[in-house]
Amino acid sequence: MGNSETASIPEDKWLAVLSNDSTYDGQWYYGVTTTGIFCRPSCKSKPPNRAHIRIFHHAEEAMSKQFRPCKRCKPASQLLPDEEWEGQARTYIEQHYNEPLTLSVLADVLHLSPYHLQRTFKRLTGVTPAAYIQQIRIQEAMKLLASSDLPITDIAGQVGFMNAAHFATRFQAITGLTPSQYRGAEFER
Numbered sequence: 001m002g003n004s005e006t007a008s009i010p011e012d013k014w015l016a017v018l019s020n021d022s023t024y025d026g027q028w029y030y031g032v033t034t035t036g037i038f039c040r041p042s043c044k045s046k047p048p049n050r051a052h053i054r055i056f057h058h059a060e061e062a063m064s065k066q067f068r069p070c071k072r073c074k075p076a077s078q079l080l081p082d083e084e085w086e087g088q089a090r091t092y093i094e095q096h097y098n099e100p101l102t103l104s105v106l107a108d109v110l111h112l113s114p115y116h117l118q119r120t121f122k123r124l125t126g127v128t129p130a131a132y133i134q135q136i137r138i139q140e141a142m143k144l145l146a147s148s149d150l151p152i153t154d155i156a157g158q159v160g161f162m163n164a165a166h167f168a169t170r171f172q173a174i175t176g177l178t179p180s181q182y183r184g185a186e187f188e189r
Contacts, residue, residue, distance in 0.1 A: 009053045016041045017053070029056045029075055031067040038062035043073035071108065085110060086124040089117065090132065097136040098160040103129055137161065138174050145183040152179045 009017075009030070016024045022042035031038035032048040038056060039045060056062040059069070059076045069076035088110055093101065106129055107114040121129050137159040144155045156167035156179075171179050 009050055009055060013041070013055060014050055014053075017043075018047050020044055029059055029062050030054065031056060031062050031065070036067055037070050038067040038075060039070040040073045040075045043070055043075075045070065045072050074112075082120045082124060085112060085117070086121055089121055089129060090125070093129065093133050094136055097133060097140060098158060100162075101129075101133050101160070133160070134170060135174070138171055141167070141171060141179065142175070142182065145179055152183075155179070 013024075013028065013030070015021075017030055020042045022040075024041035026040075029038050029040060030048075031054045033052045033054060034048070038059070054065075056065070056067075063069070063076065089106060092106065092109055103114045103118055107117045110117060112120075118128060121127075121132070125132060127135070140159045141155050144150060144158065145152075148155075150158075152168070153164040156164040159167075161167035161170070168179055171177075171182070175182055177185065
């Protein structure tokens, strides 16, 4: 992405970038060498310095040159098969279950629309992303209840529940036991 790779962008493409012209979307992409990000011509991001733009015919070409897709215009959103998006979603959830995760947050991280993420995730896993997040949180809570003597309110917070009462209600709905009952049953084994 150094200066030797930058070239003068043709006037028609420069005007398309400046005017966010969607008629060129899918025909070419532009990368900004100073940020390492590539966009669709219609991207609403602040126009870059003309001298820092590179033109790519395909999103794959931009990624092969180490450019990352823009989070705003999502130029690579249709490049991965649904199974890969679903796998990335599961991995992200499993690594960030204790953070505030919403469908919008996941969709933004994965460069998908919330609707597409919800529909695809449920079709491939049988559960919604929210239900999967809850399953992971309960599994982690079960591990903590069995292996520590942390107060239940602390465990609730550590696994991503902001409200201990809600945690207890969800835990019981899924396991059939309250967190205290589960802990007691685990210590009896």
